[in-house]
Amino acid sequence: AQTVTQSQPEMSVQEAETVTLSCTYDTSESDYYLFWYKQPPSRQMILVIRQEAYKQQNATENRFSVNFQKAAKSFSLKISDSQLGDAAMYFCAYIGNTPLVFGKGTRLSVIA
């Protein structure tokens, strides 16, 4: 079964600085997608960024970018120029032939 591991329960970053959230996954599939979701205190799940496994180029979305290492099964999220509104729970997620599987999440605090 596919598993997603986020080894950092909590992280903090100074406003305007850069932070990287880690995520590793385990799968035997070759075709799959990876996502980072953000869950602010409102509990709404918000898609931050998406990566197709067949693409070598790392996905970027404004201040958010990923470092996708397929061989290492690693999918980290980098947030640049952190803002107070970035404070939230971040979930790494995997989808292949099974429904979306989530990691346990990383709580990100942004310090003003």
Add this chain to the structure above:
Amino acid sequence: GAVVSQHPSRVICKSGTSVKIECRSLDFQATTMFWYRQFPKQSLMLMATSNEGSKATYEQGVEKDKFLINHASLTLSTLTVTSAHPEDSSFYICSAREGTGNSPLHFGNGTRLTVT
């Protein structure tokens, strides 16, 4: 963008009663919807996969007779918590996939259920 509406956002019920939660895809058809449960400070746990016109597929450990799922149309799935108990108190989130394959899921805003 695609929107998923979940209702109600909060509900308080007495132990032994049943509660229905609705999940609607507003501007797309969703042949598959998913129901998740989230305990405080924990990740989302998949409860079941809801398929339009057929029986839901429940994850291991989820009681199908307790958590009734109906997906009667391409835009509506419902989760009914039957004979609710305080331990059923939780945050329930539905999601729907726009399109097929590995498209991202769109999430509802969730329902906070409190059973007294």
